[in-house]
Amino acid sequence: MTQRDVGLHVPTLTRVEGEGAMHVVVHEGEVTDVRLEIYEPPRMFEAFLRGRSYDEPIDITARVCGICPVAYQMSATNAMEQLAGTRVDGALRDLRRLLYCGEWIESHVLHIAFLHAPDFLGVESGIAIARRHPELMTEVLHLKKTGNRIMEVVGGRPIHPVNVRLGGFYRTPSRSELDDLLPDLDRAHAAAVGLVRWTAGFEFPEIPDRLGEHTEFVSLRHPDEYPLTDGRVVSNRGLDLDIAGFAERIHELHVEHSTALHAVLDADRRYQVGPLARWTNNHDRLTDSVRDLAAEVGVGAVETNPFRSILVRGLETVWAIEESRRLIGGYRPPPAPFVEVPPVAGTGHGATEAPRGLLYHRYEVDDSGIVLDAVIVPPTSQNQIAIEADLRDFVRSHLDLDDRELGRRCEQIIRNYDPCISCATHFLQFDIERGGAAGVR
Amino acid sequence: MSTHADDRPTLAVWKFASCDGCQLSLLDCEDELLAVADRVRIAYFPEATSAMVEGPYDVSLVEGSITTAHDRERILDIRRRSGLLVTLGACATAGGIQALRNGADLAEFTSIVYAHPEYIDTLATSTPIADHVTVDLELRGCPIDRRQLLGVLAALLDRHVPRMPTTSVCTECKSRSLSCVLVARATPCLGPITQAGCGALCPSFHRGCYGCFGPMEQPNVPALRRRLGDLGVDAAAVDRLLATFNVEAFARVESP
Numbered sequence: 001m002t003q004r005d006v007g008l009h010v011p012t013l014t015r016v017e018g019e020g021a022m023h024v025v026v027h028e029g030e031v032t033d034v035r036l037e038i039y040e041p042p043r044m045f046e047a048f049l050r051g052r053s054y055d056e057p058i059d060i061t062a063r064v065c066g067i068c069p070v071a072y073q074m075s076a077t078n079a080m081e082q083l084a085g086t087r088v089d090g091a092l093r094d095l096r097r098l099l100y101c102g103e104w105i106e107s108h109v110l111h112i113a114f115l116h117a118p119d120f121l122g123v124e125s126g127i128a129i130a131r132r133h134p135e136l137m138t139e140v141l142h143l144k145k146t147g148n149r150i151m152e153v154v155g156g157r158p159i160h161p162v163n164v165r166l167g168g169f170y171r172t173p174s175r176s177e178l179d180d181l182l183p184d185l186d187r188a189h190a191a192a193v194g195l196v197r198w199t200a201g202f203e204f205p206e207i208p209d210r211l212g213e214h215t216e217f218v219s220l221r222h223p224d225e226y227p228l229t230d231g232r233v234v235s236n237r238g239l240d241l242d243i244a245g246f247a248e249r250i251h252e253l254h255v256e257h258s259t260a261l262h263a264v265l266d267a268d269r270r271y272q273v274g275p276l277a278r279w280t281n282n283h284d285r286l287t288d289s290v291r292d293l294a295a296e297v298g299v300g301a302v303e304t305n306p307f308r309s310i311l312v313r314g315l316e317t318v319w320a321i322e323e324s325r326r327l328i329g330g331y332r333p334p335p336a337p338f339v340e341v342p343p344v345a346g347t348g349h350g351a352t353e354a355p356r357g358l359l360y361h362r363y364e365v366d367d368s369g370i371v372l373d374a375v376i377v378p379p380t381s382q383n384q385i386a387i388e389a390d391l392r393d394f395v396r397s398h399l400d401l402d403d404r405e406l407g408r409r410c411e412q413i414i415r416n417y418d419p420c421i422s423c424a425t426h427f428l429q430f431d432i433e434r435g436g437a438a439g440v441r
Numbered sequence: 442m443s444t445h446a447d448d449r450p451t452l453a454v455w456k457f458a459s460c461d462g463c464q465l466s467l468l469d470c471e472d473e474l475l476a477v478a479d480r481v482r483i484a485y486f487p488e489a490t491s492a493m494v495e496g497p498y499d500v501s502l503v504e505g506s507i508t509t510a511h512d513r514e515r516i517l518d519i520r521r522r523s524g525l526l527v528t529l530g531a532c533a534t535a536g537g538i539q540a541l542r543n544g545a546d547l548a549e550f551t552s553i554v555y556a557h558p559e560y561i562d563t564l565a566t567s568t569p570i571a572d573h574v575t576v577d578l579e580l581r582g583c584p585i586d587r588r589q590l591l592g593v594l595a596a597l598l599d600r601h602v603p604r605m606p607t608t609s610v611c612t613e614c615k616s617r618s619l620s621c622v623l624v625a626r627a628t629p630c631l632g633p634i635t636q637a638g639c640g641a642l643c644p645s646f647h648r649g650c651y652g653c654f655g656p657m658e659q660p661n662v663p664a665l666r667r668r669l670g671d672l673g674v675d676a677a678a679v680d681r682l683l684a685t686f687n688v689e690a691f692a693r694v695e696s697p
Binding site: 012013014015016017018019040041042043044045047048052053056059060063064065066067069106110114118124125126127128130137141142144145148156157158159160162163165169170171337422 | 456457458459460461462463464465466468469471472474475478483487488489490491492493508509512537538539541542545549550551563567583584642643645646647648651653678685686
């Protein structure tokens with residue numbers, strides 16, 4: 001091993017959502033400091049949610065993240081409906097899933113083609129890829145647009161949709177409005193399959209010291225479906241809890257270098273969420289065609305290399321398109337656009353699968369429907385420890401790379417997680433004693 | 442392939458406290474993105490590209506509000522290095538949802554949510570960009586309307602002044618022949634005092650406008666308050682309706 005010193009500092013991480021920096025220090029061949037620094041200014045959602053009405057977190061928390069607003073809307077409404085004991089089923093549930101599929105398609109394709117693929121090709125941006133591969137990117141842009149079109153038809157607009165409310169929607173679409181999406185979905189399906197095959201040709205680095213199959217992957221799991229809007233919280237290492245039970249097991253550490261909190265299970269169990277976790281925990285819930293495509297491109301039932309998450313995002317995009325077609329095919333407009341969700345005093349929990357992983361909300365509400373307390377645990381907070389561990393393990397085993405190449409690979413490691421730094425940056429309420437900076441080492 | 446000597450205008454995209462949604466609107470222009478990228482030189486846009494070109498920049502698009510001392514300095518520097526400075530969306534034009542801290546007890550806010558408040562550097566207020574530097578053009582909305590963004594970029598490239606709406610959302614409902622949700626459905630709606638630009642999106646979904654484009658010029662807020670009161674909406678609920686993504690802008694209208 002090279003006994004050298006390295007000081008990598010990337011003050012502005014690019015091709016990520018939000019503002020962060022990376023800091024890696026190697027002294028005489030030993031990695032002495034690794035930090036994903038999140039300096040995005042805190043916005044204090046959980047503080048100002050107090051005193052709001054129970055129907056308002058849907059629209060307010062959407063503003064945590066412009067990339068995954070539907071995830072916030074769905075986790076918020078799930079929490080309030082769980083508290084009220086209201087079930088939203090049938091066509092209303094299907095429409096929610098369709099809206100969420102639109103977000104998965106748009107977010108995943110943005111990440112695959114514009115944020116992540118440039119790393120594998122050694123170019124600066126998705127626009128640069130478009131200049132090299134115009135036919136491919138024309139179809140990719142149409143694919144991304146199809147995700148946005150779904151969100152426009154069901155939600156009103158792709159960023160901060162206006163049509164979601166407690167119990168359902170303000171207005172439900174007609175069958176013909178949804179049927180009009182089908183030709184675009186057919187074209188998008190071909191593009192998504194093409195995108196998976198194209199990215200399968202990339203070279204994928206390895207992280208030798210990584211936990212590999214010992215990684216604890218946490219995701220939702222549903223009895224019949226690939227997880228999206230609901231389910232139990234499971235892991236490949238035996239976790240199996242309802243959503244409220246899971247929340248009790250998360251501990252969050254507040255460290256000096258980040259305005260985001262670092263989540264661990266119990267006192268010190270490192271885990272990760274996101275596409276690799278969903279895939280590994282729910283491979284048996286995929287469609288045959290997605291499993292066949294995965295086998296064709298060499299993605300197995302368990303995928304632990306974070307560099308290969310780009311393939312899983314592509315496969316999930318294919319799944320989301322197939323799910324959208326299925327939901328539209330079976331759609332019959334419901335008798336009413338929503339069911340009543342009365343205010344009930346107590347605590348409600350909601351969790352759904354944001355494109356980048358499990359997103360948990362908890363609200364304590366009084367009997368007039370006023371929010372007394374709010375907690376949001378976004379996916380990037382849960383992945384921050386895994387990201388820093390990957391950086392450490394990779395640097396340790398790649399000290400033969402020059403600083404420039406090492407720095408480039410480190411940035412790619414961060415992008416492997418599709419981090420949403422805007423999401424990660426918020427303040428959690430602390431109801432247990434937290435560790436200091438030493439807690440994450 | 443672009444072979445011209447690079448005399449294209451340079452474009453920079455900056456982020457302050459925000460959700461990223463407004464700059465994402467640019468990447469959501471799937472049909473026009475590559476054409477835009479041909480006509481302007483994207484010189485600084487970290488969310489989309491690792492390439493960073495030193496300024497000055499012909500046009501700076503600014504997303505987000507000012508909430509830290511560092512950002513207060515950063516916007517001065519960006520202003521100095523920018524030809525035209527255009528603010529994008531409710532955070533940049535009004536302080537955003539995070540302006541709900543304004544007037545609240547910051548120490549209490551921080552202690553609600555932080556184990557180590559001493560790690561945190563933040564101002565007591567979230568303020569619009571125009572409180573700190575001269576802004577040449579403001580695009581409203583939470584998020585902005587991407588057609589409006591494209592219209593502004595096209596106008597700037599053609600060197601004419603873009604026309605921005607100054608009327609209320611009501612005019613958009615009328616032009617779309619939507620029935621008034623306030624009159625016909627007794628649904629609380631901020632349309633009568635909210636600047637047009639969204640195309641009356643919420644009313645088209647049978648929902649009242651929630652004011653994400655902020656106040657129009659000279660809005661009659663007291664009259665709307667009375668009208669909502671007549672519908673049976675209590676004063677606290679009306680206060681909440683006005684206190685969302687443009688809370689600071691509506692507050693300044695009511696208490697100039």
